[in-house]
Amino acid sequence: MLLTIAAFIVALGLLIAVHEYGHYRVAVACGVKVLRFSVGFGKPLLRWQPKGSSTEFVVGAFPLGGYVKMLDEREAPVAPEERHLAFNTQPLRSRAAIVAAGPVANLLLAVLLYSIVNWNGVQEPRAVLASPVAGSVAQGAGLRGGELVEQAALGADDMEPVRSFEDLRWLLTRGALEGVNVRLSLQPQPGAAHREVVLDMSGIDTREADAQLFRKVGILGPWTRPVLGQVMEGSAAARAGLHEGDVVLRIGAQDVVDGQQLRELIRQSVRGGEPLAQPWRIERSGQVLNLDVLPDALAEQGATVGRIGAYVGAPPAFVTVEYGLLEGAWGGVVKTWDVSALTLRMMGRMLIGEASLKNLSGPLTIADYAGRSASMGLTQYLIFLALISVSLGVLNLLPVPVLDGGHLMYYLWEGVTGRGVSEAWMERLQRGGLAVLMLMMSIAMFNDFSRYVFRLFG
Numbered sequence: 251m252l253l254t255i256a257a258f259i260v261a262l263g264l265l266i267a268v269h270e271y272g273h274y275r276v277a278v279a280c281g282v283k284v285l286r287f288s289v290g291f292g293k294p295l296l297r298w299q300p301k302g303s304s305t306e307f308v309v310g311a312f313p314l315g316g317y318v319k320m321l322d323e324r325e326a327p328v329a330p331e332e333r334h335l336a337f338n339t340q341p342l343r344s345r346a347a348i349v350a351a352g353p354v355a356n357l358l359l360a361v362l363l364y365s366i367v368n369w370n371g372v373q374e375p376r377a378v379l380a381s382p383v384a385g386s387v388a389q390g391a392g393l394r395g396g397e398l399v400e401q402a403a404l405g406a407d408d409m410e411p412v413r414s415f416e417d418l419r420w421l422l423t424r425g426a427l428e429g430v431n432v433r434l435s436l437q438p439q440p441g442a443a444h445r446e447v448v449l450d451m452s453g454i455d456t457r458e459a460d461a462q463l464f465r466k467v468g469i470l471g472p473w474t475r476p477v478l479g480q481v482m483e484g485s486a487a488a489r490a491g492l493h494e495g496d497v498v499l500r501i502g503a504q505d506v507v508d509g510q511q512l513r514e515l516i517r518q519s520v521r522g523g524e525p526l527a528q529p530w531r532i533e534r535s536g537q538v539l540n541l542d543v544l545p546d547a548l549a550e551q552g553a554t555v556g557r558i559g560a561y562v563g564a565p566p567a568f569v570t571v572e573y574g575l576l577e578g579a580w581g582g583v584v585k586t587w588d589v590s591a592l593t594l595r596m597m598g599r600m601l602i603g604e605a606s607l608k609n610l611s612g613p614l615t616i617a618d619y620a621g622r623s624a625s626m627g628l629t630q631y632l633i634f635l636a637l638i639s640v641s642l643g644v645l646n647l648l649p650v651p652v653l654d655g656g657h658l659m660y661y662l663w664e665g666v667t668g669r670g671v672s673e674a675w676m677e678r679l680q681r682g683g684l685a686v687l688m689l690m691m692s693i694a695m696f697n698d699f700s701r702y703v704f705r706l707f708g
Contacts, residue, residue: 254621257631259313261620263289265639266316267355269646271356273318273348274305280344283335288318320348346661349654357586357642363636365582371572373631374414374470378567380510386468387454391447395508396473400444401435404428409435413571415472422467424592427453474509474563479563485559486525490543492560493534509563519545519556526556589640597648634706651683 256641283304288294290310299306310316320337321328328336337345381395382388401409402421412418426542427434454466464470476498481487490601500508501515519526527544545556573581616638623634647655656679664670671679 252693253624257620257624260615261616261635262313264635265359265642266313267562268289268317268355268359269352269642270318271350272353275355276351277318277320277337277348279419280340280345280348281335282337282340282348282608283321283332284318285321288319289313289316291315291317318623322682342661342665346658349661350647352395353490353643353646353654355637357590360586360589360639360643361579361582362637363582363632363639363694364585365579367632368573368578368581369575370629371570373568374416374571375566376569377412377415377418378473379469380471380473380508381514382468383465383470383514387449388468390468391449392620393447393468395511397436399434400655402438403433405430405433409433414569415566418469419464420588422464422469424588425449426454426463427596429454446667454697459627471510474510474566476506476509476562477564479561479564482559486543486545487558489542492530492532492543492558494560495534497533499533499538502528508532513562514547516558516562517555519543520547520554523547523554530623546703584684586636586640589637590644593641593644597644607653650686651679652687653683656683 251624270287270289274284277284285304286306286308288310290308290313292312294308294312296309296310297306299317321332321335322337323333324338333339337348339602340348371589377399379388379393379395379399382393399412399418402418403409404413404421404425412421422432424430429452431451434447434449436445436447449467451467454463478487478492478496478498479494481492481494500506501512501519504515506512506515519528525545525547527542530541530543532539532541543558545558547554547556620631620634623630646653647658649655652661660671660676
């Protein structure tokens with residue numbers, strides 16, 4: 251819990267500070283006098299003003315946001331001798347640059363974070379496929395498990411190397427959400443001939459981008475040995491006499507080839523909502539044993555599935571994915587662009603009803619993912635920060651009054667017509683934008699609460 255809170259506060263503080271620093275730095279460069287730089291709202295917890303600076307720096311008590319207050323005749327009287335330092339007296343290009351600098355700073359931070367991950371290198375699972383989910387797109391394409399994915403592409407794009415399972419997962423996510431087929435170049439077994447398969451993503455319902463999305467695709471994880479890990483005391487596995495380290499060879503009449511298939515067979519070991527006892531053949535310390543296993547039946551997202559109360563599947567084989575200086579930096583740019591484009595596409599689909607509003611997440615979900623990623627190590631936390639930084643940058647560039655993109659929309663109007671938006675229209679648009687923003691926040695908070703309640707009682 252403490253890790254989650256700390257990771258959430260650090261993430262918010264960093265992303266907000268970078269966003270506001272973008273506004274601040276460009277404002278100063280354009281000759282605008284900045285009165286206050288604040289990370290957070292409400293009562294100041296910290297306050298300081300560097301010697302010789304006109305800017306007061308503040309850390310507020312309420313961390314969900316921040317602002318840069320500039321000298322502006324629309325907000326307070328400005329002395330004649332300082333009028334050239336006011337924001338509202340600056341040329342259109344300067345005002346637009348100052349407003350755009352915040353979201354751009356977040357996108358540049360994402361590029362930097364992705365680049366750091368690329369340069370440092372990260373241990374990721376090899377792109378060896380587990381057994382596909384029954385009835386899924388992957389099974390329909392002829393995948394059986396154990397294939398090494400060497401190259402992949404979206405639609406008619408050129409094939410690109412797949413360095414790890416995470417590369418493949420990202421490509422599958424994009425293909426599913428965009429409705430574009432994914433081509434895979436496979437090496438079925440070491441030394442065997444290469445072949446190419448096409449995963450048809452057109453029939454997948456992607457209104458909700460959740461864990462069920464990968465079940466529909468059929469590729470849930472990398473290949474692992476069908477071995478049991480820790481067995482919980484009093485569990486179905488313990489009652490059946492299963493031990494940590496047991497290798498599962500067969501369940502019923504079905505040979506078991508990998509950990510993913512084993513997990514699926516356990517999930518399916520129910521009939522009519524009741525657990526189904528089955529004979530298991532296992533290997534333990536070089537000996538083959540036969541045991542009868544009766545799993546527990548548990549409710550999961552409206553269905554009843556089997557559980558044995560043991561960790562299933564050995565850790566997958568890992569590879570170190572590392573990039574050179576230029577390659578890593580370019581990879582950071584490409585990843586930021588891809589995530590930004592996918593974010594915009596998903597927002598557009600939610601707007602026209604092709605994607606569920608359940609995809610919106612609020613601070614509770616962000617805090618949860620902050621804690622989870624931090625517990626997995628620095629690399630995963632940096633990836634999380636980059637993802638949230640992209641989301642913050644893209645969100646603020648939307649043409650919604652109140653957001654930075656709304657102000658850029660006003661400046662576009664001014665540039666085209668030669669005159670600014672009238673105060674009356676400005677007030678109407680600001681109210682409308684605030685209403686839209688509050689609606690989005692309400693939906694996100696409701697989704698957070700629903701997920702929390704489901705985790706507690708579902």
